[in-house]
Amino acid sequence: MSTIAETPIQREHARTIYEKSKPGRRAAVLPDAGVPERPLEELIPSGLLRAEPPRLPEIAEPEIVRHYNRLSRRNFDLDSGFYPLGSCTMKHNPRLNERVAALPGHARLHPAQDPRRAQGALELMWLLQESLSEVCGLPHVSLQPSAGSHGELAGLLLTRAFHADRGETRTKVLAPDTSHGTNPASVTMAGYEVVKVATDERGGVEMDDLRAKIDADPDQVACLMLTNPNTLGLFDENIAEIAGLIHAAGGTLYYDGANLNAVMGQSRPGDMGFDIVHLNLHKSFSQPHGGGGPGAGPIAVSERIAPFLPRPQVVRRESDNGGGPSFDLDFERPKSIGRLRGFQGNFGVFVRSYAYILSLGADGLAEASETAVLNANYLKARLAAGRAGARLPIAFDRHCMHEFVLSGKPMKRELGLATLDLAKRLLDFGFHPPTVYFPLLVEEALMVEPTETETKESLDAFADAIERILAEAETDPEVAKSAPYTTPVRRLDEVKATRHPVVRQPLS
Amino acid sequence: MTRYTSATPDDRAEMLAAIGVDSTAELFEQIPEPLRLGRPLALPDGLSEAEVYERLAALAARNADAEEQVCFVGAGMYDHYVPAIVDAITSRSEFLTPYTPYQPEISQGGLQVMFEFQTAMSELTGLPVSNAGLYEGPSSVASAGYLAMGATKRRRFVVSRGVHPHSRETLATYSEGYGAEIVEVGLEGGLTDAAALAAAVDGETAAVILQSPNFLGAIEDVEALGAAAKEHGALLVVACDPMTLGILKPPGECGADIALGEGQPLGNRLDFGGPSFGFFCATEAQIRRMPGRIAGETEDVDGRRGFVLALQTREQHIRREKATNNICTAQALNALGAMVHLAWLGREGFRELGELLVRRTAYARERLAAVEGVELLHEAPVAREFAVRLDAPVAAVLDHCAERGIAAGYPLGREYPEHEDGLLVAITERRTREQIDELAEAIEGAIAGFHAHGAFVGSDRGEFVSDSDTKSPSEAPVA
Numbered sequence: 001m002s003t004i005a006e007t008p009i010q011r012e013h014a015r016t017i018y019e020k021s022k023p024g025r026r027a028a029v030l031p032d033a034g035v036p037e038r039p040l041e042e043l044i045p046s047g048l049l050r051a052e053p054p055r056l057p058e059i060a061e062p063e064i065v066r067h068y069n070r071l072s073r074r075n076f077d078l079d080s081g082f083y084p085l086g087s088c089t090m091k092h093n094p095r096l097n098e099r100v101a102a103l104p105g106h107a108r109l110h111p112a113q114d115p116r117r118a119q120g121a122l123e124l125m126w127l128l129q130e131s132l133s134e135v136c137g138l139p140h141v142s143l144q145p146s147a148g149s150h151g152e153l154a155g156l157l158l159t160r161a162f163h164a165d166r167g168e169t170r171t172k173v174l175a176p177d178t179s180h181g182t183n184p185a186s187v188t189m190a191g192y193e194v195v196k197v198a199t200d201e202r203g204g205v206e207m208d209d210l211r212a213k214i215d216a217d218p219d220q221v222a223c224l225m226l227t228n229p230n231t232l233g234l235f236d237e238n239i240a241e242i243a244g245l246i247h248a249a250g251g252t253l254y255y256d257g258a259n260l261n262a263v264m265g266q267s268r269p270g271d272m273g274f275d276i277v278h279l280n281l282h283k284s285f286s287q288p289h290g291g292g293g294p295g296a297g298p299i300a301v302s303e304r305i306a307p308f309l310p311r312p313q314v315v316r317r318e319s320d321n322g323g324g325p326s327f328d329l330d331f332e333r334p335k336s337i338g339r340l341r342g343f344q345g346n347f348g349v350f351v352r353s354y355a356y357i358l359s360l361g362a363d364g365l366a367e368a369s370e371t372a373v374l375n376a377n378y379l380k381a382r383l384a385a386g387r388a389g390a391r392l393p394i395a396f397d398r399h400c401m402h403e404f405v406l407s408g409k410p411m412k413r414e415l416g417l418a419t420l421d422l423a424k425r426l427l428d429f430g431f432h433p434p435t436v437y438f439p440l441l442v443e444e445a446l447m448v449e450p451t452e453t454e455t456k457e458s459l460d461a462f463a464d465a466i467e468r469i470l471a472e473a474e475t476d477p478e479v480a481k482s483a484p485y486t487t488p489v490r491r492l493d494e495v496k497a498t499r500h501p502v503v504r505q506p507l508s
Numbered sequence: 509m510t511r512y513t514s515a516t517p518d519d520r521a522e523m524l525a526a527i528g529v530d531s532t533a534e535l536f537e538q539i540p541e542p543l544r545l546g547r548p549l550a551l552p553d554g555l556s557e558a559e560v561y562e563r564l565a566a567l568a569a570r571n572a573d574a575e576e577q578v579c580f581v582g583a584g585m586y587d588h589y590v591p592a593i594v595d596a597i598t599s600r601s602e603f604l605t606p607y608t609p610y611q612p613e614i615s616q617g618g619l620q621v622m623f624e625f626q627t628a629m630s631e632l633t634g635l636p637v638s639n640a641g642l643y644e645g646p647s648s649v650a651s652a653g654y655l656a657m658g659a660t661k662r663r664r665f666v667v668s669r670g671v672h673p674h675s676r677e678t679l680a681t682y683s684e685g686y687g688a689e690i691v692e693v694g695l696e697g698g699l700t701d702a703a704a705l706a707a708a709v710d711g712e713t714a715a716v717i718l719q720s721p722n723f724l725g726a727i728e729d730v731e732a733l734g735a736a737a738k739e740h741g742a743l744l745v746v747a748c749d750p751m752t753l754g755i756l757k758p759p760g761e762c763g764a765d766i767a768l769g770e771g772q773p774l775g776n777r778l779d780f781g782g783p784s785f786g787f788f789c790a791t792e793a794q795i796r797r798m799p800g801r802i803a804g805e806t807e808d809v810d811g812r813r814g815f816v817l818a819l820q821t822r823e824q825h826i827r828r829e830k831a832t833n834n835i836c837t838a839q840a841l842n843a844l845g846a847m848v849h850l851a852w853l854g855r856e857g858f859r860e861l862g863e864l865l866v867r868r869t870a871y872a873r874e875r876l877a878a879v880e881g882v883e884l885l886h887e888a889p890v891a892r893e894f895a896v897r898l899d900a901p902v903a904a905v906l907d908h909c910a911e912r913g914i915a916a917g918y919p920l921g922r923e924y925p926e927h928e929d930g931l932l933v934a935i936t937e938r939r940t941r942e943q944i945d946e947l948a949e950a951i952e953g954a955i956a957g958f959h960a961h962g963a964f965v966g967s968d969r970g971e972f973v974s975d976s977d978t979k980s981p982s983e984a985p986v987a
């Protein structure tokens with residue numbers, strides 16, 4: 001199959017912008033200084049000046065535009081097709097949100113503007129805090145963390161501060177073996193030790209193991225980090241009991257909100273007993289992923305955690321002279337863990353997510369989750385009814401929430417096709433593959449999250465593509481093993497890139 | 509049917525039949541009944557697109573942005589001109605809407621942008637290895653601290669008071685977690701006290717952390733200050749303003765092991781503080797300890813050039829608790845904006861912009877220093893920002909200027925109580941000589957008015973609830 005004809009985009013050899021550079025070309029024309037053109041050495045000691053400017057490309061604007069437009073065509077994106085990447089919630093990114101985020105009152109507002117002259121921005125942040133608080137069922141919100149993992153770190157630092165305030169030092173954080181990789185990484189960064197908790201035959205936390213891990217050293221248990229529904233797409237029915245066990249041991253219960261899209265307006269982490277929740281505004285609340293960010297990871301917390309929230313905190317102050325309320329940044333928070341970053345957080349993301357919440361409203365958010373769950377269960381049923389039923393069985397066979405996990409173990413055993421091969425073959429069919437090889441608990445895992453914004457037709461087309469790939473593999477498994485064929489490049493040598501890293505363009 | 513979903517009643521019926529349930533409620537039965545919300549969220553009903561736009565436009569109108577006020581505020585984020593091609597390229601669906609490039613065959617565009625960006629940041633900082641970006645500036649400083657602990661097996665940071673207060677506070681927040689100690693070294697004449705720094709660094713020091721230009725705008729002699737780090741085997745970490753790196757000696761040529769900073773000045777709007785990005789560059793020795801994504805060059809099975817996420821064995825999704833950092837989603841789109849801006853400026857334009865900033869800043873600094881009641885807070889060389897002392901309450905001068913449509917600068921008092929009378933003034937290519945003259949006149953008027961009347965006539969301070977920075981109207985002296 002590798003002898004098939006090259007597509008036009010494959011013939012387009014990748015050239016970096018530095019390779020298109022030629023001395024003397026330029027795009028920018030700068031304004032005249034309008035002030036005396038004094039030699040730099042008069043103003044700055046020559047020992048502090050650089051001899052040669054950085055070797056940035058020299059290229060005119062039309063070719064810059066062409067270069068990046070060409071590059072853009074070498075990307076697959078959500079606006080081009082179905083993107084069922086599990087745990088990533090690739091839902092539609094409303095363009096309205098981009099428009100309102102770009103208003104000069106938002107986009108050109110300096111973060112150090114006097115709060116009295118940034119009342120609209122602070123009110124927006126306060127309104128978003130209030131909305132997220134209601135969605136989570138927890139009374140206090142900080143918008144500061146920049147993404148989910150930043151929120152996790154915040155949650156663990158809050159836990160540390162909460163215990164320190166009670167004169168306690170605890171060292172262990174429990175997390176299921178199905179948890180997102182960021183969970184254990186955040187635990188280490190926050191100075192804790194990870195204790196893995198097993199998964200039971202229904203896909204939930206193994207209660208006996210949890211009890212054993214707590215009982216081994218209850219005074220050392222700082223926190224249990226969970227996502228619910230978990231990374232198998234299953235709601236942990238024992239959550240109330242789990243919360244009781246952790247709280248009895250004196251620990252906090254942390255909710256990884258990566259999977260919140262299953263439960264908006266349906267069930268609330270606060271009501272489940274969670275103390276600290278992070279939300280991924282770039283998942284459930286429609287901020288575009290941008291090819292790897294930006295996002296935002298606000299945290300919602302219970303009363304007992306609130307004194308420790310990062311500062312500054314947006315607060316609303318009632319008028320004492322009959323006027324309307326005003327909004328301010330509160331820095332006077334003596335128990336605060338402090339800042340997690342500069343200024344107030346990823347405000348542009350807050351604008352988009354608040355616009356999304358205003359657009360959907362209470363019923364729309366609930367309907368979004370309901371449809372996300374419907375779509376996931378429908379796709380699961382469609383797949384189970386075809387060849388995937390035997391070759392790619394569901395890892396835990398019960399109704400799922402917003403995503404589900406298949407195991408490619410029989411497919412690999414019977415057809416010699418690894419999950420990776422299936423994923424790569426899906427690229428030729430115009431689909432982004434599901435998340436692969438995660439959670440680690442499931443052999444040859446495929447984690448599928450369709451989201452609510454996909455049509456039934458898209459789900460059917462995806463199920464049909466899986467069916468065709470499996471049928472094709474029954475007669476010729478080599479096709480998928482060498483896939484993809486139609487993408488701008490074919491399978492890449494990742495080992496080479498790590499063994500002998502070339503991480504920048506060499507320039508002469 | 510609500511917003512952004514497509515399932516019609518017929519679709520729903522067919523889908524439920526295929527699942528084998530009568531209603532979606534059955535699917536939610538796995539949530540124990542007491543934990544089901546059972547009521548609508550206490551949020552307003554959804555609005556039409558036009559209504560949402562109007563609502564948000566009304567909020568935006570209550571902010572004094574840089575189109576309404578001439579902005580001399582910096583402190584890490586600057587009102588630069590972002591060229592139109594940045595918006596055109598970053599708003600393309602193909603860049604705006606993909607996830608992190610986990611499937612490289614269909615992500616070559618984004619991966620190549622990362623590679624180009626890494627090359628640009630490596631050029632700017634003079635260090636061979638760059639990642640594809642972190643959240644923003646201050647948390648990048650905290651990530652450098654974490655790297656330094658891993659590299660040196662030591663737990664103490666020596667940090668200049670010239671490092672951005674947000675960076676120092678963020679480093680302190682993280683240090684509570686990963687268990688590090690911070691020793692702060694003060695400033696003398698606007699610059700890090702070299703003798704105090706040398707005395708503070710010892711065999712327990714994991715990193716010496718500097719910023720140049722520092723928070724007060726002064727250009728540090730990084731090479732000289734860094735000698736203490738070299739002597740004791742500590743890493744030298746330098747935070748820098750990327751817009752100055754067209755003219756200032758890059759950290760890599762001054763002995764820095766890590767150079768990092770807030771990327772907003774490159775191709776990113778102010779956005780009230782974010783999203784922007786942090787850049788993070790290091791020596792080859794640190795490549796396997798770097799935080800964040802790194803794109804690397806490789807080949808496909810047919811020998812075509814291609815790019816992948818390299819060195820993923822550092823990262824959380826592979827290494828979990830042994831990862832070099834917990835970062836996952838970062839700021840890829842913002843880094844693209846920076847790359848396009850840098851390509852637009854180009855090698856010559858980037859240097860010219862640096863020179864323009866230095867010259868206009870020199871003009872502004874001299875112009876303000878000539879104003880009665882204004883003196884320089886320090887005389888150290890500066891690039892694009894400088895600090896002055898005002899012979900009148902800073903908050904009141906800021907109010908006076910605000911009424912004249914000028915955001916005069918960043919008050920230093922909250923974070924530098926020793927400079928209660930200090931104001932930090934930033935210059936970009938958008939700040940013209942005429943605007944600088946207007947700033948000088950406004951400050952002159954404010955100070956003269958204060959001394960003539962002991963207060964400010966026509967101040968708007970009574971119109972707002974005062975924040976903790978400003979006296980309430982009742983406390984202000986009456987004219």
